Amino acid sequence: MSHGSVTVTAPTTGATWYKDQSQSITWSVSGGLITWNNFGIYLLKNGATEATIAYPVSGASRSYSYTPPNSLDTDSDYQIQIVGNYDESGN
Secondary structure, eight states: OOOOEEEEEESOTTOOOOTTSOEEEEEEEESOSOEEEEEEEEEEETTEEEEEEEEEEETTOOEEEEOOOTTSOOOSOEEEEEEEEEETTOO
């Protein structure tokens, strides 16, 4: 059974975020014959997990509002990762 895929649609590559200002994280889900129960949203720096932004986020949601804290280093090597938890039974 195909599990499908989760794709970050915002922020886009090269987007500029500012500390203490709300930013929109959005994603899409495609393919697969499964029910997405919830998602985890993670902040990566240089490919490694820097912080958990939110978990769990409702499987029905495809967006999340995030305010980067002042404590984050100013850098351009950040990425957003969305990980979905699924129910293969379709329940």
